[in-house]
Amino acid sequence: MAIEYSDGSAIEAGILARLQQAPAKGSEVSIARADYGEWPVRYHLSPERSNLFRHLDFSGLEVLELGAGMGAISRFLAENSARLTVIEGAQPRLDALSSRLADLGNWKGVLGNVQDVVLEEKFDVVCVIGVLEYAELYIKGTDPHLAFLKKALSFLKPGGVLLLAIENAIGLKYWAGSPEDHTGRLFDSLCGYPEAPTPRTFCWRPMKAKLAQAGLTSIDTYFPFPDYKLPKHVATERCLDAFAPLAADLAGFPGTSPQGAVPLALFPESLVAAQIAQAGVLAEMSSSFLFLATSSADSSVRRQLRVREERQNEVAWSYSLLRHQPTRTCFTEKNAELYVEKEPLHVSGKLSQSFQGPDLKIIWSVPLPGRVASGENALRRAVRTAYFQEAPVLAEFISKLLKQSLKRWRTSEGLLAPESLDATFANLAIGPQDHLEWFDLEWRVEGGMPASWYVLRLILSLQVLENLTPAVAPFRTWKEFYLHLCAAHQIEPALEKDLAREAQFQSLVAPVGDLKSICQALSRTLHRRRFPARFPRRARRWERHLGRATEALRAWLRR
Numbered sequence: 001m002a003i004e005y006s007d008g009s010a011i012e013a014g015i016l017a018r019l020q021q022a023p024a025k026g027s028e029v030s031i032a033r034a035d036y037g038e039w040p041v042r043y044h045l046s047p048e049r050s051n052l053f054r055h056l057d058f059s060g061l062e063v064l065e066l067g068a069g070m071g072a073i074s075r076f077l078a079e080n081s082a083r084l085t086v087i088e089g090a091q092p093r094l095d096a097l098s099s100r101l102a103d104l105g106n107w108k109g110v111l112g113n114v115q116d117v118v119l120e121e122k123f124d125v126v127c128v129i130g131v132l133e134y135a136e137l138y139i140k141g142t143d144p145h146l147a148f149l150k151k152a153l154s155f156l157k158p159g160g161v162l163l164l165a166i167e168n169a170i171g172l173k174y175w176a177g178s179p180e181d182h183t184g185r186l187f188d189s190l191c192g193y194p195e196a197p198t199p200r201t202f203c204w205r206p207m208k209a210k211l212a213q214a215g216l217t218s219i220d221t222y223f224p225f226p227d228y229k230l231p232k233h234v235a236t237e238r239c240l241d242a243f244a245p246l247a248a249d250l251a252g253f254p255g256t257s258p259q260g261a262v263p264l265a266l267f268p269e270s271l272v273a274a275q276i277a278q279a280g281v282l283a284e285m286s287s288s289f290l291f292l293a294t295s296s297a298d299s300s301v302r303r304q305l306r307v308r309e310e311r312q313n314e315v316a317w318s319y320s321l322l323r324h325q326p327t328r329t330c331f332t333e334k335n336a337e338l339y340v341e342k343e344p345l346h347v348s349g350k351l352s353q354s355f356q357g358p359d360l361k362i363i364w365s366v367p368l369p370g371r372v373a374s375g376e377n378a379l380r381r382a383v384r385t386a387y388f389q390e391a392p393v394l395a396e397f398i399s400k401l402l403k404q405s406l407k408r409w410r411t412s413e414g415l416l417a418p419e420s421l422d423a424t425f426a427n428l429a430i431g432p433q434d435h436l437e438w439f440d441l442e443w444r445v446e447g448g449m450p451a452s453w454y455v456l457r458l459i460l461s462l463q464v465l466e467n468l469t470p471a472v473a474p475f476r477t478w479k480e481f482y483l484h485l486c487a488a489h490q491i492e493p494a495l496e497k498d499l500a501r502e503a504q505f506q507s508l509v510a511p512v513g514d515l516k517s518i519c520q521a522l523s524r525t526l527h528r529r530r531f532p533a534r535f536p537r538r539a540r541r542w543e544r545h546l547g548r549a550t551e552a553l554r555a556w557l558r559r
Contacts, residue, residue: 003089003113003138007040012092015044015070020098027076028326028345033511044069044096047326048230050076051319052129052165052290054328054345055222055234056305060196061124064155065199067131069093071100077127078107085110087117089138115139116153122157122300129165130228133182138196145200147216159299162216164291165228167201169193171253171287172273173226177266204284208290216293218302225250226286233317234290239315240282241329243338246331248277249377250316268315268491269384270464323343323510325364329440331372341369342440354446358502358515361446362421373439375431379464382425386465394465395481399488400427404436406451406489415448421505423454424461443509451491455482456498463525479526499523 006012018032018041025031026052036042043049049072058081068086070093070102076280078084084107090095094109101107110117114131132148141147152162154276167181174180180188182199193200202210208219223240224231224359232434233250240247244269294302308314308330315338320331326345331338343366352365378401386394405428409420422443428439461484475481479495486493512518530536 005090005134005138006092011040012070012096015041016092016096016099018175019070019096024102025075025103027079028321030322030511033322034513044072046072046230047255047321048319049073049323051230051231051234052224053077053163054294054319055308055314055317056163057307058125058305059558061301061304062121063125063127064119065127065129066152067128067134068097068109069130069327071097073127073129074107075100075104078104081125082106083210085119085121085123087112087114089113111494113138114148119155123155123160124157125161125305126152126155127161127163128152129163132164132166133199133201136200143188145202145210146214149210149216153216155215159294159296159301160294161299161301161305162211164211164293165224165288166207166291167227167288167383168284168286169201169203170285171227172269172276172285172340173287175266175285176269176272200393204286204289207289210437211291211293215295218294218297218299220292220302220306221283222290222292223247223251223286223451224288224290225286228290229288233316235316236309237283238309238333240277241280242333242336243315243331244277244280244282245274246316246338246372247282248274250318251277251282251381252380263510264319270380270383271387279309319345319517325349326356327366338372339369340372340439342442344364355508357508360501360508361506362505362508363418363444363446364442365444365508367440367442373429373437374430375435375437377459378425378428378436381430382462382465382507395484398462399485401428402438402455402485402489404434405454405458408436408438409449409454410451411448413448416451416454418444418446418448420449420454421457424457426461443505445505448502450494450498451489451495452486453498453501455485455489455491456495456502460486460502460522460525477527482526495526499526530547 003394012257018035019025022029022031028047031045032041036046053073053076055152058077062083063081063083063085065074065077065084065086068088074084074086074097078101086097086107087110089112091111094545103405112118135144137149148470156162174187182231188194189201208549211219221237223235225233225235235247251496252273272332273282274420276285292302292305301309309425313333314330315333316331320327327342328345329342331339331340345467352363354361356361360522366478382398383395405423406416409423411417420442422441423438427438429439431437459478475484482495483493499522500518502522503515505516506512506518
C-alpha cells in the first residue's frame with residue numbers, strides 16, 4: 001500500500017521533468033545544476049548526496065534501499081553493487097527514481113509502505129537514509145522506531161549490514177540557530193519534540209542503544225559534514241578521537257537547512273566546532289550520523305564495506321564534485337601521523353588537465369601526497385579575529401597575511417608564481433611564530449598571476465566573514481577593502497580586469513554559468529553596501545549606546 005509523502009506535486013513533477021531531459025544521469029553528474037538554488041532540486045539531483053557512501057565498497061553485494069526517494073543515492077548503489085532493490089512508498093517518487101536508473105539493468109523497484117512489503121530474497125546490505133525519523137507517522141506499534149528497525153533487519157542475510165543515516169537531535173547546527181529540519185521550527189529537537197506523532201531524530205548514544213536493542217551489537221559510526229544530506233566530508237570515529245584539529249576543520253561549516261538561510265545565527269560554527277572537537281564531544285554534537293551496524297564484528301560484509309579503513313588506514317574523506325574534475329581527498333593515519341592524498345574520483349581520471357578560456361589558461365594537477373599541514377587554518381584565524389576584535393584589527397591581520405603572501409609568491413617578472421592562483425586563505429595554515437604553510441594547491445595559471453587578481457581572490461575567500469564584520473568597519477564594501485589593500489601594498493588596482501579573470505577561472509573550474517552572469521554575481525558581492533552583523537555578541541555595542549542614550553534622557557527629564 002502506497003503512502004502519502006511529497007515535497008509538493010509541482011516540485012516533484014519538475015524534478016521528474018529535469019531527469020527525463022538530462023543527457024546523463026550518473027551518480028557524479030550535476031543534473032540541473034543551474035537550479036541548485038532551489039533546495040528540493042539540489043537535494044534530489046546533486047551528486048553530493050552519494051558522498052555519504054563513496055568511502056564504502058559495495059562491489060558484488062546485494063543491496064536493499066528502504067524509502068529510496070527520487071533515486072539520488074539509489075543511482076550510486078546500482079552503479080556500484082551487484083544488484084539493487086528499492087522500496088518507495090510514493091508513486092511519483094518511484095517514477096522519478098525509475099527515470100534516474102532507466103539505463104541500468106541490475107535493479108527493481110517496489111511500491112509500498114515498508115511495514116507491509118514482503119520480499120522472498122535477503123540482502124547483504126539494507127540502507128535506511130533519512131527515513132527512520134518518520135516512523136511515528138507511518139509505522140504502527142508502541143515503539144515505531146524499533147518496529148521499523150526490526151522490519152529492516154528482517155531483510156538481511158546472516159552477517160548482513162544495516163546502513164542508517166539520520167540527523168542528530170542535539171546537533172551543533174540546531175544550537176547555532178538552524179530550524180529543525182523536519183518541523184521547520186527552532187529548537188524542537190533540543191527540547192524533546194512536541195507530542196507524537198511527529199518526525200523525530202535521536203542523539204548519538206540513544207541511537208546506538210536503539211540499534212543494539214534491535215539486535216545490532218557491532219556498530220561503527222561515521223560523521224558526515226555538514227550533514228548527511230549533502231556531505232562534503234565524512235570522518236570516522238578514529239578521526240574524531242585522534243585527530244581533533246582535522247575533525248574540527250571538516251565540521252566547521254554551517255549545516256544544510258531545507259528551510260534555506262538560517263534565520264538566527266548565534267555564533268560562528270567554525271570556532272565552536274574547534275572547541276567541542278578539542279573537548280572530545282564532537283561525536284555527540286555532529287549534525288548527523290551514518291551508522292554501519294551488524295550483529296557480528298566478524299561480518300565479511302562489514303569488512304568489505306570498510307576496506308579503505310582496514311587496508312589503507314584511511315580516517316576521513318573530502319569530496320569536490322561540483323566541478324569539471326571531481327576529486328576525492330583521503331586522510332590516512334601512518335605511525336600516528338596524518339597524511340593527505342588527493343585523487344581523481346575515477347581510477348581512470350587524469351592526473352593533470354588544462355583549461356583554456358578567452359584570454360586565460362589554467363592547469364589542474366593532483367597535489368603530491370604529504371603530511372597534513374600543521375597549524376591553524378587561516379580562515380578560522382580570520383573568523384576568530386573578526387569575532388573577538390574590532391574591525392581595524394581584522395583589517396591589519398588580513399593585510400599582514402597579504403604582505404607575507406606577496407613576498408612568498410612574487411617573481412622577478414613582477415607577477416606572482418603560477419601556483420599562487422590557489423594560494424588563498426582557505427588553503428593556508430598558520431603555524432608557530434606565524435609560519436605560513438600553503439596546502440592543496442591544485443590550480444595554477446599559465447604565465448603567472450597579476451597581484452591585483454590575487455588580492456581579489458583573497459577577498460573572495462573571506463566571504464565567511466560577512467556575518468562577523470561590524471558595521472563600523474573602515475570599509476563599507478568588499479570593493480573598498482580591495483582598493484584599500486591594493487593601495488597599502490603598492491599594487492595597481494584593475495578591478496574590471498580582475499573580475500573578468502575570476503569569472504573565466506570559475507567557469508573553467510565548474511559549470512556555474514556563463515561569463516556574464518558569473519561576473520555580475522561577483523560584482524554584486526563586491527558592491528554589497530553593508531556587512532550584516534547578526535551574532536548577538538555584536539549587539540553589545542548597541543546595548544552600550546542605548547544605555548548612554550537612556551541615561552541622557554532620564555537626566556533631561558529630571559531637569
